[in-house]
Amino acid sequence: MRAFIGPILSLLICFVLSSGLVSADPWIAGVTPRLVGRGTTSEIVIDRWRHEAIDVLFYPDHSVGPDDKSGDQTGIRCVGTQFDSKKQRLICQLEVETDCRPGEHPFRVLTAVGLSSMGTVHVGPFPVIDEEETKANTNDTPETALLIDSDITVRGTLSNSSYEDVDCFRVAGKAGQRLSVEVDMVKMGDDLRWNPVPDGYDSVVTILDPSGKRIAKNDDSSLNRQDPLLSMKLPVDGDYTIILQRSMFIPEAREYAIHIGRFFRPLAAYPLGGPTGSSLSVELLGDPLGPVSQTISLPKSSGTFPLMGDAPSPLPMRSSPFPNVLESSGENETVVSAIPVAVNGILANSDETDRFRITVKKSVPLQVRVWAKALGSPVDPSIRLRPVDPSGELGTIELQADDATRPERDIFGGQGDFPDTFDPSVIWTPKQDGDYVLEVFDPRGVGGPTHVYRVEIAPPENILHIGLPFEGYKPERPRKTSLSVPRGSRWTVKLSLYPAQGSNITGPLDFSVEGLPPGVRMLSSQLPSLQSAWPMTLIADEDAPLSASIIQIKAQPAEGGDPFVTVNQQNLQRVSYSHYPWRNIRVDRFATAISEPAGFEVILDAPKQPLMRGSELTIPVRIVRQPWCDEPLEIQCEFAPPGVGTSPAEIIPSGESTANLTLSANASAKLGSSPLYVMVTTTQARGGRENSSVRGDTDQGSERVRVSSEVINIEVAEPFVSLASEPQSVRRGNKIKYRWTVKQLRPYEGQASVRMLGLPVGLVAVGPEPTIDKTSNEVEVELEAHDEALLGLVGELNCEVRFIVGGEDILLRTGSGKLRIDPRLEK
Structure with a gap:
């Protein structure tokens, strides 16, 4: 049954989401095409869309670059939108500047009911043409390959047909030239359903020489991850065929962009970074025509930045406020003169271990953070730190680290696949003064000319x-x-x-x-x-x-x-x-x-009395409605002091304007003043604006409107009293005055009633509820045991003490008592 129901539920969920019935928000389910060219005016389409657009807001490009020109520029702007309510789609005209950074650019659409979810569009560095496969499988063989010029981006789709879709492209080349191929498919993935099939994004590229012989193939790469990347030196003159297909066929259509040309495609830079604001000489490694030396200007700010070149994707590098140290070629270890520092090396050979000698002070913490996988290097790094004894021998390993958690790499509020977590990052507090040796190695034992790494060692920064x-x-x-x-x-x-x-x-x-x-x-x-x-x-x-x-x-x-x-x-x-x-x-x-006015206001008055540990407190919530706003509203507390529970979400019916928020503080709730607020939300989606009317036309889309109360302060205090008792007993058919000792903790005025809680079946309180005041040191609750009372020990008895302070009811739960129920005495 489970095997049958599971797939059915998955299909149902996918259908509901694809029908646009789950989310009433301005939600971007996908953007087509996924890539546009630089220096163009292009159209993108957002399908399953139900809103007029006021604006399209692109995020500024704050990824620092060597020229520090990022600022608040986006490189893309929307110059017009058109909403088709019948087809439920939004068409956006985009102007892309000629120097816009290639890669992914996020945006949101502003509507009358608020901002949309995030959408993204990719920008390519080359002229863009479309595959234009008007009939299925028309470019699926070398003989029918699409003929293209060099340094071109082709937008296409691998189909969802029952036969594996293969797309072929032909480009002319000469012996000794470079042929580079780079695919964007995984990185353009835009599948936001609950149960997608991402395997369909994973592709593989093959290159055939003019005779049809396979001369290169790539599936994944360190720099481009699941997307293929190939660059090779051509052996002969002639036409070369590039074949793009899935690694494993999945019956789902996938958009892609394939960049084909003679562009320079290095795979790594060495060193991987340098001091902020300086000029740095780097070796660009991995291109099939050999390494290239280049001097670059590093950003004035610290961080990871993209080194852009001719290729569609950059080489990630580091700008840090530390001097560089490069590994000493041919030496057993490299001596580092001072810390902070950034050491750089290449694990060029199999089973290679690079060693750096550093001098540290005992008990002074240092952050040791490795940069390799996070910057697209093939190295999967591990590190060891060993003290050097007076004889110069290496001591026992004091610290060893391999992978890192997301928080250790300062990645918060996200889940999933982050390459940074393959690089260790630790806070190390040396156990002694003097010299240590830092060892850097790849536990897989692999190495190569592009296996670069960087280790930044410095006192931790407050961030x-x-x-x-x-x-x-x-x-x-x-x-x-x-x-x-x-x-x-x-x-x-x-x-x-x-x-x-x-x-x-x-x-x-x-x-x-x-x-x-x-x-x-x-x-x-x-x-x-x-x-x-x-x-x-x-x-x-x-x-x-x-x-x-x-x-x-x-x-x-x-x-x-x-x-x-x-x-x-x-x-x-x-x-x-x-x-x-x-x-x-x-x-x-x-x-x-x-966004448009909500039509209602939320008023939450701060209580006049503190909330005592172990007590409950009820606060009224008032809704001030505009005449047209009579819809049901949902109220929920979104922030409360630590240790304070709140009543669950409550629906305020249509036309009503009051509700109650109940707070309950546990025995360890944080003492003192803390903020609290409630959020009130429409329970049904609301349409956009029509002729300045808030209620509007449902064809323009809908959104649940949210309004918060003021943030009030809640004072959590010790209770007025605490009750305690010794174990007592009662026989069936008898009564007992159960005694509680009253400990006065804070003064209060008036009297408080006491009611016992946790009484089992057959044990009842009789008579009026007793009361206490600020002078009481004992209180008795009269109990009667009936014949249906279960024999034995009853635990977890406690009391609810009801105070009235300033006209407000305060309910305090306190005490922990036990009572043994004995049988009747035989006559």
């Missing part, structure tokens, strides 16, 4: 990463991953705070936002000490224009605290496999927008 709420193994929900603030309303987001490896950030911290749209302001109370999450509120003026922008959230120490660096980070999956992200895209900014 705080800020992210948005993350939901693992799920397609993006734009109302949570982008910030759309209704006019005249509040939007509160729970910021995720992640200290980087080795960071020591305490607090208090202040927050600020750069780049907000006109008419939007930010409110955030000071964070008293670093914790994993903190609320930030955006407020849009009633007359704020519908617009969007890319923002950066910053944190800084308050009251003269130690400085640190703030990094924004958002990782969004592009292809999932069995709910496991197979490809991700990372951005270092967030998107925010102003």
Whole structure:
């Protein structure tokens, strides 16, 4: 039965998603074509779309480059949109600058109901032509191959036909020339369904010489990962055939871009980086015509940057504020004069181990971070650190590291496949003063001329990463991953705070936002000490224009605290496999927008009394509706103090305007003042704008509107009293006055009633509920045991103490008692 139901459910889920019935958000299910050329005006189409577009917002290209020209430029801009409501698609005209960076560019679409999920489009460096396979299998053999010029990008599709689709291309070449082929298919993957089949993205390229003999083949590569990459020196004059096909056929159509030409295609740079703002001489390795020396200018800022050349994809490199040390050729070890430092080497031979001698101080922590796989190198690195004894011999291994976790590589709010995690990164605290030897090796025992690596060794830097709420193994929900603030309303987001490896950030911290749209302001109370999450509120003026922008959230120490660096980070999956992200895209900014008015306001009043540990407190929530807003609303608390539970989501029926939020603090809830807010959401999707009407036309798409309350402060305090008891007993048919000792903890006025909880069947409280006041040291609850009461020991008895303070009910649960029930005495 399970084997039968599983596939049926998978098909049903795929059908529902493909029908656009699951998400009412402005959700980008896919973009076609996936690639456009530089220096062109091109059209892209977003299918299954139900919204008029106000703007298309591209993320700035903040990947630092050698010329530091990234700034806030995107290289792409949208110059027009057309919404086809009948075909449910959005057509966007894009202008791509001639110097736009090749590769993937993320964007969001602004609608009246908010920002869309993230879409991406790729830019190629060469003129683009289409495969134009008007009939199936018309270019599937060398004889029918599509004839192309050199340095051309072909956009095509591997079909979903029952026969394996093969696409062939023919290009002329001369002996001694270079022929380079690079495929974009996995990296252009755009399958955001719940249950896709990513294997269909994995392709292989074969090159045939003019006689039809296979002379090269590639499936995966270190630099291009699952996408093929080939570059070779041609042996003879003639026409060469390039064959593109799947590694394993899957009956799903897949778009691709194949770049074919004579372009220079190095596979690695050595060294892999250098000091920020300097000139660096590098060897570009791996091209079939031999290595090339080049001097490059490094960015003025630290980080990973793309070294762009003639090829469609760059060589990733590092810019760091550390001097370079290159391995000494032919020496057993390389002496490093000082730390911090970045050591660089090549594991050129099988089973090679490179050694660097460093001098350190005992108990002074250092971050040792390796860069290899993360920069497209074929090296799978491991490291060892050994002390050097007075005789010069190497001692016992003090530290050994291989792979790393995502947090160790400062990757937060994402799941899935990140090549960085193959590179170790550790915080090492030496156990002694003096010399150590760092050993770098590949445990697989492989080596080669492009097996480059880099190890940065320095005291750990204080860095705080800020992210948005993350939901693992799920397609993006734009109302949570982008910030759309209704006019005249509040939007509160729970910021995720992640200290980087080795960071020591305490607090208090202040927050600020750069780049907000006109008419939007930010409110955030000071964070008293670093914790994993903190609320930030955006407020849009009633007359704020519908617009969007890319923002950066910053944190800084308050009251003269130690400085640190703030990094924004958002990782969004592009292809999932069995709910496991197979490809991700990372951005270092967030998107925010102003949308149409919500039609309602949320009022949450701060309680007059503290919330006691072990108690419950009910807070009223009021909704102020516009006359036209009578729809059901859902209320849910999204942020509460640690150790404080909240009542589940509640529906406020149509036309009603009040609800209650119940808070319950456990015995270890964090004492002191902490923020709290609720989010109120429409339960049904709402249409876009029509003639300035908020309710609008459903053909324009729909979105669940979200509005937050103000962020209020909740004071968690010790309880007024605590109750305790000794074990007692009662016989069936008898009564007992169960005694509780009252310990006064905080003064209070008035009386509080006491009710016992946890009484089993047959054991009942009789008489009026007893009361206590601030002078009480004991309270008795009269119990009667009936004949149906089970004999034996009853545990987990406790009391609910009801206080009325300032007109508010406060329910305190306290005490832990036991009672033995004995049989009746025989007469």
